[in-house]
Amino acid sequence: MALTGLVLAGFVLGHMTGNLLMFKSPEAINAYAKWLHDNVALLWTARTVLIISVFAHIWAGVQLTLENRAARAGGPAVEATRRATFASRTMPYSGVVILGFVVFHLLHFTLKQVALGGVDFGPDVYKMVVAGFSSKPVAVFYVVSMLLLCLHLSHGVSSVFQTLGLRNERWRGRLDVLALAYAWIVALGFVSIPLAVLTGVLK
Amino acid sequence: MVQDNGKETTLALRLRVWRQRRGQPGAFEEHALAAVPTSASFLEMMDMLNEQLIKEGKDTFAFDHDCREGICGMCSMTINGMPHGPLPGVTTCQLHMRNFRDGETITVEPWRARAFPVLKDLAVDRSGFDKVIQAGGFITVRTGSAPEANNIPVPKPVADEAMDAAECIGCGACVASCKNGSAMLFVGAKINHLNILPQGQAERDRRTLAMVKTMDEAGFGNCTNYGECQAHCPKSITLDVIAKLNRDYLRARVKEFFSSTGKPSKGGE
Ligand code: HEM
Ligand code: SF4
Numbered sequence: 001m002a003l004t005g006l007v008l009a010g011f012v013l014g015h016m017t018g019n020l021l022m023f024k025s026p027e028a029i030n031a032y033a034k035w036l037h038d039n040v041a042l043l044w045t046a047r048t049v050l051i052i053s054v055f056a057h058i059w060a061g062v063q064l065t066l067e068n069r070a071a072r073a074g075g076p077a078v079e080a081t082r083r084a085t086f087a088s089r090t091m092p093y094s095g096v097v098i099l100g101f102v103v104f105h106l107l108h109f110t111l112k113q114v115a116l117g118g119v120d121f122g123p124d125v126y127k128m129v130v131a132g133f134s135s136k137p138v139a140v141f142y143v144v145s146m147l148l149l150c151l152h153l154s155h156g157v158s159s160v161f162q163t164l165g166l167r168n169e170r171w172r173g174r175l176d177v178l179a180l181a182y183a184w185i186v187a188l189g190f191v192s193i194p195l196a197v198l199t200g201v202l203k
Numbered sequence: 204m205v206q207d208n209g210k211e212t213t214l215a216l217r218l219r220v221w222r223q224r225r226g227q228p229g230a231f232e233e234h235a236l237a238a239v240p241t242s243a244s245f246l247e248m249m250d251m252l253n254e255q256l257i258k259e260g261k262d263t264f265a266f267d268h269d270c271r272e273g274i275c276g277m278c279s280m281t282i283n284g285m286p287h288g289p290l291p292g293v294t295t296c297q298l299h300m301r302n303f304r305d306g307e308t309i310t311v312e313p314w315r316a317r318a319f320p321v322l323k324d325l326a327v328d329r330s331g332f333d334k335v336i337q338a339g340g341f342i343t344v345r346t347g348s349a350p351e352a353n354n355i356p357v358p359k360p361v362a363d364e365a366m367d368a369a370e371c372i373g374c375g376a377c378v379a380s381c382k383n384g385s386a387m388l389f390v391g392a393k394i395n396h397l398n399i400l401p402q403g404q405a406e407r408d409r410r411t412l413a414m415v416k417t418m419d420e421a422g423f424g425n426c427t428n429y430g431e432c433q434a435h436c437p438k439s440i441t442l443d444v445i446a447k448l449n450r451d452y453l454r455a456r457v458k459e460f461f462s463s464t465g466k467p468s469k470g471g472e
């Protein structure tokens with residue numbers, strides 16, 4: 001979970017940063033998209049690593065959740081929680097919604113099959129994204145999904161340190177803050193684009 | 204939670220206590236218990252309940268206990284959803300009734316986890332822990348005459364760290380409080396205790412791999428960093444022992460994977 005999660009967490013930061021080129025100029029994001037598409041070897045290496053990571057991450061997550069449910073054997077009649085965070089207790093749920101989002105997102109902007117009204121934008125990624133987010137429900141779905149991604153990352157990133165044994169009581173708090181900052185930076189970076197389209201900043 | 208103001212009173216309580224026979228489904232039973240002194244321990248309160256049941260000609264509740272001074276780890280009750288009750292860092296036997304309110308309804312359940320099946324009522328089978336200890340909770344020493352105490356120097360910080368880990372009394376509250384039924388805090392405490400001492404080096408990797416394997420086979424869950432175990436452990440063992448267990452486990456796995464005698468393997472070049 002930790003290794004695949006690390007790959008995915010790294011990807012979202014990179015992806016978010018690339019997307020921010022939307023704010024620079026239409027030419028900047030289009031040139032970036034063209035560069036990605038032209039580097040076929042790089043693109044397919046990244047895609048392969050991502051696909052493997054996504055499937056491994058999900059497989060491990062499902063396995064973990066099922067094993068743990070069974071090990072808990074129903075739990076006590078009175079459930080008390082002293083310390084477990086909301087994010088930690090909702091990892092499978094935030095994960096499932098993010099998976100749903102990724103499927104929709106790939107159909108939307110990569111395969112261009114849904115929510116674009118059948119218009120072909122060709123290499124104009126800028127126009128495609130603006131058109132994609134001019135639908136309010138779509139933009140809102142993106143924003144909500146990114147907030148769940150934030151929740152997922154806030155627990156996931158801090159857990160990576162624990163799994164690798166790189167955490168102690170002195171560093172625990174600082175690493176939790178680091179994970180929270182990471183999650184918010186990624187989420188707010190992503191959210192800025194649909195919000196900017198909705199508010200007319202990008203058009 | 205009500206704190207003692209120095210004055211002793213008595214409480215009238217409603218108790219919802221788990222009743223179960225081995226292998227059969229269980230259920231809560233309700234009992235009223237009057238005149239419980241605030242200075243009584245939780246186990247003394249349970250003794251009062253059992254005496255009342257005997258007088259009424261009813262079956263008593265089975266529960267585990269031994270030292271009643273917080274060191275043996277036998278007492279095991281989930282009180283209002285909290286293993287060892289509402290006071291952090293305290294075992295059930297050291298929990299006093301002054302921490303409860305007059306008229307309160309208290310729910311008392313056994314440890315709940317697949318790896319801890321109920322034997323009877325509140326007593327569970329914790330032999331999963333014994334198996335983990337048998338798998339690696341030992342060091343190899345020459346027995347017979349007592350060894351010279353200072354033969355093996357142990358640096359003070361290492362001794363302190365090992366002592367902190369050795370505080371674990373093996374009660375199982377970590378498993379009972381964990382929403383994954385995971386035993387990582389217990390296993391982490393035992394591994395830390397032995398793996399950092401010079402005396403524990405001979406079996407270090409073998410111990411780590413064997414204890415983790417046995418833990419998984421005994422049906423405990425996997426840690427997802429909820430942190431409930433630390434918040435309920437009567438000895439305040441921290442998640443640090445789990446981080447260190449993970450580190451030692453990774454190290455042992457890598458060493459096992461790349462193990463070599465330094466000589467050509469059989470059939471090799
Ligand atoms: C508001 C947030 C997001 C925006 C605006 C966005 C935008 C885009 C765009 C425009 C593309 C297609 C680029 C192209 O093929 O020309 C893309 C691809 C992709 N996005 Fe996103 N994305 C967002 C969030 C995410 C998140 C959170 C994830 C993962 C958790 C994600 C995963 C992917 C993947 C896997 C691809 C396909 C990459 C490939 O073509 O191999 N995206 N994104
Ligand atoms: S780690 Fe704490 S809760 Fe777990 S068995 Fe040891 S003393 Fe009990």
Ligand code: FES
Pocket residue numbers: 267268269270271272273274275276277278294295296297372
């Ligand atoms: S009875 Fe020994 S620790 Fe509670």
